[in-house]
Amino acid sequence: MDTNLLYWKSHGESVFSRLKIWVNLLDPSFLLTSDAEIQESSTQLRNGEQISKKDEHAWNISLSSIHADSGSVLPQVFRPPAFLPCAAPLVVASFLPHKTVKPALFWQFLLQSYTAGFNFANRNCSSEKVQTPSPKQLILIAGTVSYTTCAGVLPQIIVNRLHIRSLFLQNFFRFFVPVPLSAILAFLNVFTVRGEECETGIQVFDSNGNSVGVSKAAAEKAVMETALTRAVLFGTTAAVPNLMASVLQRTRFFQNNALLVAPIRHGLAFFVFGLMIPLSFSLYPQLGTIRKENVDEDLQAKVAEEKLFYHRGL
Template sequence: MDPNLLFWKSQGQSLLSRLHIWFNLLDPTSLLSSDAEIKNAHRLLGSGQKLNEKDGHAQTLSLSSVHADSGTVLPLIFRPPALMPISAPLVVASLLPHSSVKPALFWQLLLHSYSAGFNYANRNSSSEEQSNNRSLKQLLLIAGTVSYATCAGALPQIFINRLGVRSAPIQTLFRSILPIPLSAVLAFFNVYIVRSGESETGIQVFDTNGTPVGLSKAAGDKAVRETALSRAALFGTTAAVPNLLVLLLQRTRLFQRSALLAAPVRHISVALVLGMMIPVSFSLFPQLGTIEKDDVEEELQASAVGGQLYYHRGL
């Protein structure tokens, strides 16, 4: 078992402990470290030596920058600490009340392209075979997911333009209410389709000693479903809180006198909610998940000492 997973097994089994760990791991200054520093940090974490306070930075580098299946360094823009600085402007722009369809499609395309890349880079890759057929299939899945999510995400603006909506209440419905469930559903869809291979081929499961015992489709489906739910919570909440906040504030005298205040309040609140929700969403489910003996394939049940097996959920 990878040193990162061994860490999550010993330290990340409660929600509060995971939340505390993720607040530390999402420090964007770790993005300034070189690949050589990250590889050395990963080796140090796997050396079995007891880490002191000076080694805390190495631990953070390994957990936030190294893929727990392959042991390779994650691409810079798809590391967890990069999610907030890169996705924040994309989320803000995608939730703006656009005047036409083209800018809505453009920002939705950027957002869902980055989300698909992040989901793919942080998947569970324990069962993958390097083959051209699989690579082509995965590329088509990602392209189809991004295309569908882009069009679906721009539907509120498409409806407003095509139907010529001028009614304020109906515009509020399309611009402020509909994007909330739509953002959650599309975030779930993005993860579920991009990582569908894990459900089809299975992922590596481990016994209580960290020894690989085989591939489980049930564990793969559970890992993908949990990650998709956490991402839906992230983007659904990020769309809900600012939109509902602006709707409430627009009823006050201050906002009725100064309508221009709505835009900065919306932008700032989107960035703040996204920043707070990223560690929460990452913490909803353990990085090293467990699956009960009765839920895995029959050939793996004998290895479930203690009644359960472990799997890497991905991110």
């Protein structure tokens, strides 16, 4: 088992402990770390040095920059610290009530492309012999980006193509429908991009960190958990700003200053998204557990322990 996973095993047992770790790991300053420093930190930790405050910085660099399965350095733009600065502007832009379909399609395409790349880069690749994307994976990613982009602009298409003039219906499609739609698309983005894991399985480990085989059941659990966290992230980000804007519009001050509602909504979207990232990442442990009776039947006979571990991915 990789040293990063061993760290999560000993330090990420509760939601609060995982939240504390993720708040540190999402610091954008870690993106400035050079590859040489990342490799040096990884080597230092792999040599068996004890976890202490002295090498806490090395752990943060390793956890935020190195893939726990392959041991390779993650692409800079797809590292966890890059998620907020890269995705937040795309989220805010995609939630704007665009006047035409083309700008809505453009921003949805950028958002879905980035999230698909992030989901793929941070997948579980423990059963993959070659770390480069297979043709099937590339087709899955392209298909995912295509249909989530089109589905994401569906409310805008309905308003424009049907020439809806009712203010109630316009607000319904522009501000209410995107809430469940954003959650569903975020869920599907993870589920389809990482769908190959469910077919090939992922490695499971015993309590000593030794690999005991490959399990499809563990892969399904890992992908489902990650998809749910992403649905919570994007669904909440879409819901809270719209709810707050609806409340503000009922006050006398904002009725007299209606132009202030839009920038407040966009600012809230950015704030809520940044707040929800570490919380959503912390909902499930990075080193998940699965009971022996729930893994594949051929694997049950090979293991003696009642609880096995797997890397959930991100």
